[in-house]
Amino acid sequence: MQMQKGKVYLVGAGPGDGDLITVKGLEAIKRADVILYDRLINPTLLEHAHAGCEFIYCGKLPHRHFLKQEVINRLLVEKALEGKIVVRLKGGDPSIFGRVGEEALSVSEHGIEFEMVPGITSGIAAPLYAGIPVTHRDYAGSFAIVTAHDKTPNGKPDIDWQGLVNSVQTMAFYMGVKNLYYICENLINHGKSPDTPVILIQWGTWGRQKSVQGTLATIPQLAEQAQITNPAITLVGEVVAIREKISWFEKKALFGRQIMLVRTGTEESKLARELKEKGADVIEFPKWKKEKAAVDKNTIKNIDVYEKILFTSSEAVYDFFAILAENKIDVRSLRGVLYGLSSKTIRALESKGFASFLCTEMKQEGKLLIVGDNQIKEEEPLYTVQYGKCDLFITSKKTADTKFEDIMKRQLEEAQLDTLLFPSSYSVQVFLNEASKFGLESLVDNVKNVVSMGMKTKEMAEMYGIRTHRMPEKPTVESLIHCLASEKELMKI
Incomplete structure (x- = not known):
């Protein structure tokens, strides 16, 4: 019997801020059996995948390619032919210098179903997070996305500089730090004023975002002094000048931390x-990953003998009450005073309708039960030193x-x-x-x-x-x- 083919999703993950992924892209991640991901995607996105999902790193660094493109293409095909849902997760938008065409062609040639899911590209998102819209009625009515390096022997972009200068008012150069002098020199030589505003935005939309502003004449030296490296967007145009008035992200209370x-x-x-x-x-x-633990039914059947119950986490609270319900133990059987190790745990207990107290308020006398995951077994000697003789109830098995x-x-x-x-x-x-x-x-x-x-x-x-x-x-x-x-x-x- 021939195995049914899977499906490939070529997904744009957005520029860095994990919340900027599209709803469709996030749904693809949740369904994936295999995710091939790049260096610049936000790793928190992978947490939405199911427990059995396989992760394959395809990331590239300057002068060091982790997986060659032909290997990535082959993996997409192989995994899909195994009947799996495969997600190729790329930073930004997959069609903007993302080689999505090559990957789509490869899976198409093997008769594999696929979808291309757009993403927010960094050339638009990074400027917005720096307080700059790429178009504005008073400054710019046209916008261009430009590669700052290509496959030429010297890696310098081979583009129509004159056409770019004559027809475009705002330009976003991708990954252009290495060729910044070359870019600025060509723009000036083909008619752009040396005083044209320029901004470099490193790690755009991340909390570590770093911006350096200058002009075509000054920005190469300023970027060098500030030690700006890729990933970075170079934005050129008069619209950069309005940044001082509408900057918002970099004014957040914990920006940069x-x-x-x-x-x-x-x-x-x-x-x-x-x-x-x-x-x-x-x-x-x-x-962490969590599995159910074997339930100590003797303890929960005799839960009323404990005069104090200490919960080590909010998760332990929710798991404990779920276990009681599964075993048809009436919560009114709880006779003891409930305590928590943290205020978060206290709030979890209160959400279940129980008055509770921090462990610092716990009295010495009385039979004590400590409720938590399997880690409490390892910490039993410490709990004994702090609270005296106690019993343990393990709600789940948790491992890194x-x-x-x-x-x-x-x-x-x-x-x-x-x-x-x-x-x-x-x-x-x-x-x-x-x-x-x-x-x-x-x-x-x-x-x-x-x-x-x-x-x-x-x-x-x-x-x-x-x-x-x-x-x-x-x-x-x-x-x-x-x-x-x-x-x-x-x-x-």
Whole structure:
């Protein structure tokens, strides 16, 4: 019996900000059995893939191609012929210098069904995030996207400079840092004024976005002084001048901050979302995968004997009550006082209709049950020291997702982290357990700011010899953002 062919989606991932992917592109990622992805896509997009999805890195770096184009084409065909849904995930728009035509032709020749899904291209998105619309009734009625390097022997773009200067008012050159002197010289030689405004935008739409503004005469030297490298967009035109009036992204409270948030759970982090919304780049470390654990039915049948129940995370709360429901245990069987390790855990308990308290308020007397994932077994000696004799109830089995290790390593290579954020005391232990896999042991000494969300977290960090530089007044998102925003001058951002 012949295997049914799969399908290939050639998807534009957008310019960097993960929220800029199209709805159709995101749906393709969720359906994918295999994703071949490039260097410049936001890795958070891969988190939307299902657990069994295979990731293949196709990224290219200057002077170093990870996978040759013909190999990528062959993989698309091979995986689709295995009956799989294959997504080729490309930065920006796949049709803008993305070689999508070659890939589409390759799968088409093998009779494989495919779709091309547009994406937001960086030549438009990066200028907008720098406060510049590429067209404006008073400045520019035409716009061109131009490659800044090509397949000529010297790599310099072979284009109609005279036609470009005569007919286009705003020009976006892609990946043009290396040839910047050449580009500016040709534009001036073919009629552009040396005083024409120019801006270089590096890592456009990311929190690490960096902009350098000048003119055709001055921008090469300014870019060199600012050490601008690719990925970067060079925008040329009078419309650049309005940037000062409508710049918005670079005015966000946490713009420029690069934060590592230590994660202890698998659910989406609202804290990470808020930090990104305020302009920060956030690397969530580590990535977790979760499986159901064997249920200790004896414990839940006798849940009423416990006078105190301590939940180690919000996920443990939701998993615990789901287990009770699955085993038809009435929540009114809970006789003990409920506690949480963090304010987030307290909110999860309150959402279930229970009054609860932080662990710092827990009394010594009374039979104690600690509820959490399989990590609490490893930490049992520590809990015994802190709280005395206790029983454990494991809600799930959680392990670091090795599928994301290579992705995480590439994120760390390109980031310049300035902040290490511990949102809970448990996160300190998680970081120490996982850091060695990524060579991050020295991060606590080299990063400018270690931030602990509360006093218990700070005490845990200090117990392991980690100095906390900052702590918000309250363990809330609002207080944390105020704490981080207030140090902009200190951080020289």
